Amino acid sequence: MGIAFENQVAAPQLPSRPGCGDNQTGTHLPKRAGSLNGVIVPEQPGKNAIEVRGVRKVFGTGENQVAALDTVSVSIRENEFFTLLGPSGCGKTTLLRLIAGFDFPTAGEILLHGQDIAPLPPFKRPVNTVFQSYALFPHMTVAQNIGFGLEMLGKPKAEIEARVAQMLKLVKMEALKARRTSQISGGQQQRVALARALAPQPKVLLLDEPLSALDYKLRKEMQIELKRLQHETGITFIFVTHDQEEALTMSDRIAVMSAGKILQVGTPRDIYDRPAERFVADFIGETNFLPGTVLSKQAGVATVKFASNATIAAGYPEGFDPTGEVTLVIRPEHADLVSDPAKGTITGTLSNIVYFGTDTHYHVKLDGGENFIVRHQNSRSSPVTYETGAKVGIQFEEGAARVLKD
Amino acid sequence: MAEPRVMDIKDQPGFRTIAIICLLVLYVPVLILMVFSLNSGSLVTHWEGVTLGWYGTAFLNEEFHAAARNTLIISVTATIVSTICATLAAIGMTRVKPWRGLAAAFMVINLPLMVPEIITAVATLSFFALIAGAFGLNFGIGNLILAHTVFCIPFAYMPIRARLEDMDLTLENAAADLYATPWNAFKRITLPLLVPGIMSGAALAFIVSFDDFTITQLVAGPGQTTLPLYIWNQIRRPMTPEINAISTILLLVSILFVSVSFLIARRRAK
Numbered sequence: 001m002g003i004a005f006e007n008q009v010a011a012p013q014l015p016s017r018p019g020c021g022d023n024q025t026g027t028h029l030p031k032r033a034g035s036l037n038g039v040i041v042p043e044q045p046g047k048n049a050i051e052v053r054g055v056r057k058v059f060g061t062g063e064n065q066v067a068a069l070d071t072v073s074v075s076i077r078e079n080e081f082f083t084l085l086g087p088s089g090c091g092k093t094t095l096l097r098l099i100a101g102f103d104f105p106t107a108g109e110i111l112l113h114g115q116d117i118a119p120l121p122p123f124k125r126p127v128n129t130v131f132q133s134y135a136l137f138p139h140m141t142v143a144q145n146i147g148f149g150l151e152m153l154g155k156p157k158a159e160i161e162a163r164v165a166q167m168l169k170l171v172k173m174e175a176l177k178a179r180r181t182s183q184i185s186g187g188q189q190q191r192v193a194l195a196r197a198l199a200p201q202p203k204v205l206l207l208d209e210p211l212s213a214l215d216y217k218l219r220k221e222m223q224i225e226l227k228r229l230q231h232e233t234g235i236t237f238i239f240v241t242h243d244q245e246e247a248l249t250m251s252d253r254i255a256v257m258s259a260g261k262i263l264q265v266g267t268p269r270d271i272y273d274r275p276a277e278r279f280v281a282d283f284i285g286e287t288n289f290l291p292g293t294v295l296s297k298q299a300g301v302a303t304v305k306f307a308s309n310a311t312i313a314a315g316y317p318e319g320f321d322p323t324g325e326v327t328l329v330i331r332p333e334h335a336d337l338v339s340d341p342a343k344g345t346i347t348g349t350l351s352n353i354v355y356f357g358t359d360t361h362y363h364v365k366l367d368g369g370e371n372f373i374v375r376h377q378n379s380r381s382s383p384v385t386y387e388t389g390a391k392v393g394i395q396f397e398e399g400a401a402r403v404l405k406d
Numbered sequence: 407m408a409e410p411r412v413m414d415i416k417d418q419p420g421f422r423t424i425a426i427i428c429l430l431v432l433y434v435p436v437l438i439l440m441v442f443s444l445n446s447g448s449l450v451t452h453w454e455g456v457t458l459g460w461y462g463t464a465f466l467n468e469e470f471h472a473a474a475r476n477t478l479i480i481s482v483t484a485t486i487v488s489t490i491c492a493t494l495a496a497i498g499m500t501r502v503k504p505w506r507g508l509a510a511a512f513m514v515i516n517l518p519l520m521v522p523e524i525i526t527a528v529a530t531l532s533f534f535a536l537i538a539g540a541f542g543l544n545f546g547i548g549n550l551i552l553a554h555t556v557f558c559i560p561f562a563y564m565p566i567r568a569r570l571e572d573m574d575l576t577l578e579n580a581a582a583d584l585y586a587t588p589w590n591a592f593k594r595i596t597l598p599l600l601v602p603g604i605m606s607g608a609a610l611a612f613i614v615s616f617d618d619f620t621i622t623q624l625v626a627g628p629g630q631t632t633l634p635l636y637i638w639n640q641i642r643r644p645m646t647p648e649i650n651a652i653s654t655i656l657l658l659v660s661i662l663f664v665s666v667s668f669l670i671a672r673r674r675a676k
Contacts, residue, residue, distance in 0.1 A: 100579075100583060101582070101583075102579050102582075102583075121582065122579070122582040122583050123582045123583075123584075123585045123586055123587055123588075123591075124585075127583075128583055128584065129579075129580070129583045131576050131579070131580060133574065133576055135574065135576040135577050135579065135580035136580075137577060137580070137581075137595060138577075138599070139598050139599060148581070148584050148586075148594075149584035149585055152581075152584055152585040152586045152587075152590060153585050196584070197583075197584075200584065200585065
């Protein structure tokens with residue numbers, strides 16, 4: 001099993017990965033995830049590392065039944081850094097455990113390079129896991145931990161030693177190879193766990209919130225380290241996290257999950273700029289929600305009227321038909337304050353100013369009664385200063401507003 | 407010092423006195439027994455002087471040798487067999503999907519701890535008498551080994567089970583994830599991590615078997631005298647400090663095993 005590292009290293013350097021285009025990602029997958037008919041046509045046949053098809057996972061029996069995963073379908077491409085993002089209890093870890101083989105789906109298929117692995121026990125799957133608790137073997141040294149998978153695969157001793165040396169170098173742990181795992185720090189344990197999971201050259205590496213036990217600075221370091229390792233090894237990473245910032249900075253694509261369903265799959269930019277649902281917009285980053293009424297629609301853009309009678313052009317996701325009373329979503333950084341209320345699309349009173357160092361948040365109590373936050377990047381030449389209590393207007397960048405499903 | 411004081415039982419009036427009385431009642435008789443094993447006189451109640459002579463007498467005593475040999479054969483065999491049974495039982499009850507009757511099985515395994523020993527002794531005796539009568543079967547010292555094995559199992563089971571329950575199941579998942587078959591995962595991960603529990607269980611089983619009197623007294627046939635039985639037989643005759651010497655040896659062996667068990671348990675807690 002496994003493709004030699006040397007061959008794979010070249011892969012991430014390809015100019016663009018086929019099928020990574022925003023359109024395909026943002027539009028097809030969410031619909032598919034929600035579809036119940038289970039008919040899935042892979043957009044890149046043979047290019048998917050993992051295909052999850054109509055997977056359900058129910059825990060408990062009778063009245064205590066809980067559907068941890070509710071008919072989830074998703075394709076994860078080769079060499080991709082794919083993140084499952086969602087609040088705790090959304091089913092992301094369950095999905096990871098199904099791919100690893102620690103649990104078995106109630107219904108549905110999990111394909112690894114086209115082969116259904118759902119019924120296979122974990123030790124027959126060319127997939128390795130980095131556990132949240134690292135799960136290093138306490139009675140073995142760092143080197144023995146890293147070599148364990150290869151040893152279990154029955155590799156010759158010389159090959160194991162060479163690979164372990166290579167892995168120790170990859171995670172910069174050569175000096176500590178003879179230490180017990182209890183004698184190294186948390187960050188070092190993390191590296192050993194990574195090296196141990198990468199050593200058998202899995203087709204897919206699963207990472208279950210691996211950075212959550214590290215402090216802020218170490219976490220930032222490891223984020224970069226993980227990206228580097230993914231590029232150097234060319235292995236598909238499936239990363240589980242509840243940290244939206246981590247997901248946005250590290251992933252090629254993100255699947256946002258909630259209550260056992262995948263709500264949206266897309267690039268970080270897709271997810272942030274074109275959230276498919278209100279939950280996604282709310283979970284990722286800060287967002288303003290404003291009520292409005294749809295006046296007309298044309299080519300994916302709706303004209304929406306605010307309570308103040310001002311109108312704004314707002315995009316909306318494909319397959320969604322907004323009518324009547326809707327909620328508009330506007331990111332705080334896509335809006336701007338103007339000191340002359342007459343120049344603003346909407347108007348209000350400045351109720352609070354919060355200084356964050358890199359930027360400032362202006363809290364505006366709109367004339368309609370809602371609260372609205374405008375984020376302004378601080379610079380040395382900020383022309384206007386505002387005072388709380390001042391009447392202000394708010395302008396919007398083009399494409400700032402979107403109408404979303406509630 | 408300004409911290410508000412927490413209720414401390416040591417501050418209660420009389421606590422110290424009661425504690426000291428308890429310790430004295432527990433240990434003074436044992437200390438007297440040990441001290442008189444060094445008595446140069448031949449009475450266990452009248453002190454004359456210091457000698458190690460009674461230990462010499464004991465070591466030359468053929469009956470003591472035979473009893474010690476019997477005890478070791480029974481204890482060692484019972485310890486090995488009961489520890490293996492207890493290990494298998496503990497794995498079968500912690501590393502499986504919950505099954506109907508799991509709680510009942512736990513009860514059944516631990517029941518011998520609660521049944522009065524004399525009841526177990528009488529029951530075992532009647533059982534062996536029954537199969538001897540019905541099938542003409544008598545396993546000789548095997549009867550004693552069998553009886554000891556059975557009552558040792560719950561003692562060996564407890565620490566092994568505790569160790570298994572404390573163990574992080576993710577480690578076994580990680581082994582399976584790294585291509586270890588269930589057998590390899592057990593051999594390479596679970597078993598090595600279980601060793602302190604097994605050692606601790608075996609030490610307990612050994613001590614329980616080594617010290618047993620009631621069941622042994624009823625089940626033992628001629629020529630199957632163990633050390634506790636030998637001591638019992640001796641004190642029905644005029645006693646010499648030789649019996650103190652033998653008792654002290656027995657006590658020291660017990661202390662050794664309990665200490666080993668304790669040290670292993672403490673090391674695993676780290």
